[in-house]
Amino acid sequence: MLNIKDKVVIITGASSGIGEETAKELAQNGAKVVLAARRENRLKEIQKVIEDKGNTATYKVTDVTSFDEMESLAQTAHEKFGKVDVIVNNAGLMPLSFLNKRKINEWNTMIDVNIKGVLNGIGAVLPYMREQKEGHVVNISSVAGHSVGPGSAVYSGTKFAVRAITEGLRKEESASSNIRATIISPGAIETELTDHITDEDIRAATGEIKKMAIEPEHIARTIRFAIEQPEEVGINEMVVRPTVQG
Numbered sequence: 327m328l329n330i331k332d333k334v335v336i337i338t339g340a341s342s343g344i345g346e347e348t349a350k351e352l353a354q355n356g357a358k359v360v361l362a363a364r365r366e367n368r369l370k371e372i373q374k375v376i377e378d379k380g381n382t383a384t385y386k387v388t389d390v391t392s393f394d395e396m397e398s399l400a401q402t403a404h405e406k407f408g409k410v411d412v413i414v415n416n417a418g419l420m421p422l423s424f425l426n427k428r429k430i431n432e433w434n435t436m437i438d439v440n441i442k443g444v445l446n447g448i449g450a451v452l453p454y455m456r457e458q459k460e461g462h463v464v465n466i467s468s469v470a471g472h473s474v475g476p477g478s479a480v481y482s483g484t485k486f487a488v489r490a491i492t493e494g495l496r497k498e499e500s501a502s503s504n505i506r507a508t509i510i511s512p513g514a515i516e517t518e519l520t521d522h523i524t525d526e527d528i529r530a531a532t533g534e535i536k537k538m539a540i541e542p543e544h545i546a547r548t549i550r551f552a553i554e555q556p557e558e559v560g561i562n563e564m565v566v567r568p569t570v571q572g
């Protein structure tokens with residue numbers, strides 16, 4: 327039996343792109359969504375769009391690099407809706423650059439958001455899920471978590487790490503506590519992700535990526551598919567890219 331109605335789902339990076347579409351898709355199908363990101367105005371607008379359709383959403387301004395803020399996010403979801411069924415650790419940044427440009431701050435930010443943010447999400451929800459003896463952690467990696475290209479060394483490193491962490495979580499939790507773990511690895515998707523690239527050589531090449539990119543709603547549907555499976559079915563990983571992406 328497909329099962330998504332009334333599931334309480336925390337979504338990080340819900341203020342734009344894949345996270346925003348995922349929140350709308352899951353809410354439309356009956357989930358109670360808890361939106362998290364830093365831009366409050368965007369979160370408010372998305373909450374309103376969801377509620378205007380008669381669906382359920384709340385939000386909490388959250389920086390995923392802070393474990394305290396992530397714990398408080400999980401606590402808010404639990405207090406408001408009584409349980410935490412799913413977290414979609416989606417928040418991420420992709421300031422691609424060549425290593426010789428030595429963009430040390432961007433390396434650190436990617437590691438903080440893309441890796442530590444996911445770990446903070448897992449750490450925040452795991453006590454609730456273990457108590458409930460069920461739960462589902464969906465982590466957003468990338469095709470860049472499967473192969474590395476010039477300019478993506480650090481970003482790919484973070485996305486390989488997301489896959490490793492998710493697989494480790496699955497192996498640790500699946501047997502004893504019925505907690506599922508899913509990796510979603512998108513290819514080129516039309517979002518704000520490339521806006522933060524400061525390396526001009528790489529920025530010049532992003533036009534080609536944008537040309538082939540598909541809409542974030544396709545990833546939202548993929549995430550929904552993983553979440554709505556019967557509890558004995560674990561989707562471990564899905565790679566979803568534009569048909570024309572090599």
Ligand code: NDP
Nearest residue numbers: 339341343344363364365389390417418468515517518519
């Ligand atoms: P967007 O730039 O549209 O969304 C990124 C989201 O992350 C925003 O909502 C942003 O919100 C949030 N975010 C960034 N930093 C933080 C932070 N410190 N704390 C909380 N939230 C944060 O891009 P996408 O939708 O494309 O990205 C979503 C995920 O998908 C990322 O993990 C990305 O790596 C992955 N991905 C995307 C692909 C693509 O082609 N678009 C391909 C493969 C993977 P705010 O600024 O309000 O905090």
